Amino acid sequence: MSSSHAPSIVIEPRGKFALRPSELWTYRELFLFLIWRDIKVRYKQTALGAAWALLQPLLLMIVFTLFLGQLTGVGPKGVPYPVFTLSALVPWTFFSNALAGSANSVVGSSALVSKIYFPRILIPTAAAASYLIDLVISFIVLLILMAGYGYAPSARIVLLPVFVLYVVAVATGIGLLLSALNVRYRDVRYAVPFLIQFWLFASPVAYQFKVVGSQYRYIFALNPMVAGIEGFRSSVTGIGGVPASVLVISALSALVLVLSGFLYFRRVERTFADII
Amino acid sequence: MSAPVISVTGLGKRYLLGNTAGGYSRLTEEISDAFARLARRGPGEHVEATSREIWALRDVSLEVGEGEIVGIVGRNGAGKTTLLKLLARITEPTEGRAIITGRVGSLLEVGTGFHPELTGRENVFLNGAILGMRRAEIRSKFDAIIEFAEIERFIDTPVKRYSSGMYVRLAFAVAAFLEPEILFIDEVLSVGDQAFQQRCIGRMSEIAHSGRTIVYVSHNLASVSALCDRAVLIDQGRVVLGGTVEAVLDHYLTSIQLKTGESLEHRQDRDGDGRLRIIRADVVSRDGGPARTGTDAEIRLAFAADVPDRDIGISIAVDGPIGEPVFFCSNRVTGEALNARLAEGELICSIPRLPLLAGRYSLTVHAEVNGVLADWVRNALFFDVFEDDVFGSGQLPPTTHGRVFVDHAWSVRVPDPAHVAG
Numbered sequence: 291m292s293s294s295h296a297p298s299i300v301i302e303p304r305g306k307f308a309l310r311p312s313e314l315w316t317y318r319e320l321f322l323f324l325i326w327r328d329i330k331v332r333y334k335q336t337a338l339g340a341a342w343a344l345l346q347p348l349l350l351m352i353v354f355t356l357f358l359g360q361l362t363g364v365g366p367k368g369v370p371y372p373v374f375t376l377s378a379l380v381p382w383t384f385f386s387n388a389l390a391g392s393a394n395s396v397v398g399s400s401a402l403v404s405k406i407y408f409p410r411i412l413i414p415t416a417a418a419a420s421y422l423i424d425l426v427i428s429f430i431v432l433l434i435l436m437a438g439y440g441y442a443p444s445a446r447i448v449l450l451p452v453f454v455l456y457v458v459a460v461a462t463g464i465g466l467l468l469s470a471l472n473v474r475y476r477d478v479r480y481a482v483p484f485l486i487q488f489w490l491f492a493s494p495v496a497y498q499f500k501v502v503g504s505q506y507r508y509i510f511a512l513n514p515m516v517a518g519i520e521g522f523r524s525s526v527t528g529i530g531g532v533p534a535s536v537l538v539i540s541a542l543s544a545l546v547l548v549l550s551g552f553l554y555f556r557r558v559e560r561t562f563a564d565i566i
Numbered sequence: 567m568s569a570p571v572i573s574v575t576g577l578g579k580r581y582l583l584g585n586t587a588g589g590y591s592r593l594t595e596e597i598s599d600a601f602a603r604l605a606r607r608g609p610g611e612h613v614e615a616t617s618r619e620i621w622a623l624r625d626v627s628l629e630v631g632e633g634e635i636v637g638i639v640g641r642n643g644a645g646k647t648t649l650l651k652l653l654a655r656i657t658e659p660t661e662g663r664a665i666i667t668g669r670v671g672s673l674l675e676v677g678t679g680f681h682p683e684l685t686g687r688e689n690v691f692l693n694g695a696i697l698g699m700r701r702a703e704i705r706s707k708f709d710a711i712i713e714f715a716e717i718e719r720f721i722d723t724p725v726k727r728y729s730s731g732m733y734v735r736l737a738f739a740v741a742a743f744l745e746p747e748i749l750f751i752d753e754v755l756s757v758g759d760q761a762f763q764q765r766c767i768g769r770m771s772e773i774a775h776s777g778r779t780i781v782y783v784s785h786n787l788a789s790v791s792a793l794c795d796r797a798v799l800i801d802q803g804r805v806v807l808g809g810t811v812e813a814v815l816d817h818y819l820t821s822i823q824l825k826t827g828e829s830l831e832h833r834q835d836r837d838g839d840g841r842l843r844i845i846r847a848d849v850v851s852r853d854g855g856p857a858r859t860g861t862d863a864e865i866r867l868a869f870a871a872d873v874p875d876r877d878i879g880i881s882i883a884v885d886g887p888i889g890e891p892v893f894f895c896s897n898r899v900t901g902e903a904l905n906a907r908l909a910e911g912e913l914i915c916s917i918p919r920l921p922l923l924a925g926r927y928s929l930t931v932h933a934e935v936n937g938v939l940a941d942w943v944r945n946a947l948f949f950d951v952f953e954d955d956v957f958g959s960g961q962l963p964p965t966t967h968g969r970v971f972v973d974h975a976w977s978v979r980v981p982d983p984a985h986v987a988g
Contacts, residue, residue, distance in 0.1 A: 299670065301577075301655060301664040301665070302659060302663035303662075319700060323692050323695040327684065401675075402696065404656065405678045407655040408698075560657075564657050
């Protein structure tokens, strides 16, 4: 058709919107710019700025410690309760923020979506990734708290990156699903805060796994964050005690959710501009 | 024509009116709709073709060669922007296909992705990245962008503190330095003040003449005629004509004029609440004959008002043969109150020594009642101005330079001898 060496773009109905890694690579700078924008805008004109990143988990830790920490059996024996709960609140806070941020991201970028083309997937993934900075800050606070209690990190800390990646993947995958649903059904915006609240109680953040009755164990395991939180906590503090079967179910559930989120997003992203 | 870099065959886009085109929906509506669809399902294909569908674009085929600058013209809602959105991959076609070869940049709106909290500098980088520029590329053009936008002093101020003029200038400046092989542009030249628009058009033709392929959508036929080599006329979602700019604009203007041949009273393409409607418009000389250059003229607007009411604000705009603005008159400008307490009547705008050279012009009328838009008809009337021996010299004013007739007189001043000596 043309002598030019540039690749041809074919535009047709239900075209193969296969994920083109080469295209994502050409948009890598935009991805970084979107993350940078989200971080920059989030803390502009806030009095406390980045302190919010540590306030959230710290305040929840204090509340949990005051109201639940005194009860026997909620946390494991021989472990300071604040260390126990904060080591879960660090990944949890990231998860809940990233989820809420990405769920609202596409609708929040409607001007972009209806005026310019770029891989839509960059919007929710950048929104989720922008909370990694908060994760790093709150993780440092966790290390300081552990040092205060004279509680040494576990040798399993080498596994930490795996679980961080896991939590990022789960948050992004479900964020993709919710952000795409949100374009079509604005109900999502109202459902997300409730979902997160509910999810916190369904996750072993304030209590240890043992508290869950054995008959509910496998239902509980369907929560993908069980593996994320337990894995994170165990690699930092060495606190374990969750059966492998539960972790496997949780991880499989995560795989299903993340894949369906990704596939659903890919399927409907081409209609975003028409309905947003 | 050189090898096509854009090749479009049978492209079509269908929107569903109601929940899809009308925006997002609620889950409950979706479910009840699904039941409604099931219930409606019966024999025959025509069930699908409900009145809730609308083809914004249908069966569009065209080719654009490398380095060509093609203007897309047509009325509001003809499908011009839809075509651009399909080519820019913002939305997906319902049928047909398009093949584009080369690095594409699109500009459907200036300042896409500008964030009010970020500074001018930060927004230049963000917006540049969104438009597809590399960071190194933006950095190398940064000074030129800021200079073009004339906002050096405010570059580190959040754009929410910018005046709307500064905002638009910065937004356009980023876009003006976008240099892909193929560029899609929609209407963006109509931003900012007149002087800035001139610079934008200048910049665009610079880009155009550096060998880039451009598809340009605009209402402003003057800019299409200035920039483009070729034009395509779209009406009701279909390509009506493609060819040289002159041929297409000529056809388009004729079609508008035919359309406006129907009586103004019955025209439907008007805005306003209708409390007052202009039912007839005429441009004549004061004695009732045809309008002639340099003779006293009247613009007569017959109106019908539902409520005989007070305070009428009437404006007229006169455009030249290719839609370029020529002049504007309004009783809001002259400060004359028009308090017609009549259900019918005629509004007269007197123009001494009509300053229009011979040619065909169009008249747009805009009427307000008590500050509320009552009637607005674009191109309500096409009228001819005839030449006249204005000065009684036997010479007609030439129509080769501009559209405007300026009354003038010449004399010789004899210099004071003392001054010449000094």
